[in-house]
């Protein structure tokens with residue numbers, strides 16, 4: 001079985017640390033987050049560096065077996081198409 005997760009990669013504009021978040025949190029909510037490294041608050045949507053769809057292979061017990069990068073997505077497009 002398969003399932004999918006739309007993820008966004010963010011970068012702190014102050015120190016450059018990277019974060020991975022679920023895309024709805026970034027693209028739809030446009031949330032501010034606080035950097036765990038330097039403490040600066042920044043807007044998640046304005047600091048997107050990549051967005052992609054991950055595909056999870058799930059076994060018959062519901063356990064994740066493997067994760068693939070299925071495709072890159074438009075970073076700021078609210079309409080999730082997959």
Ligand SMILES: [Zn+2]
Pocket residue numbers: 012013014015016017035036037038039040
């Ligand atoms: Zn930072």
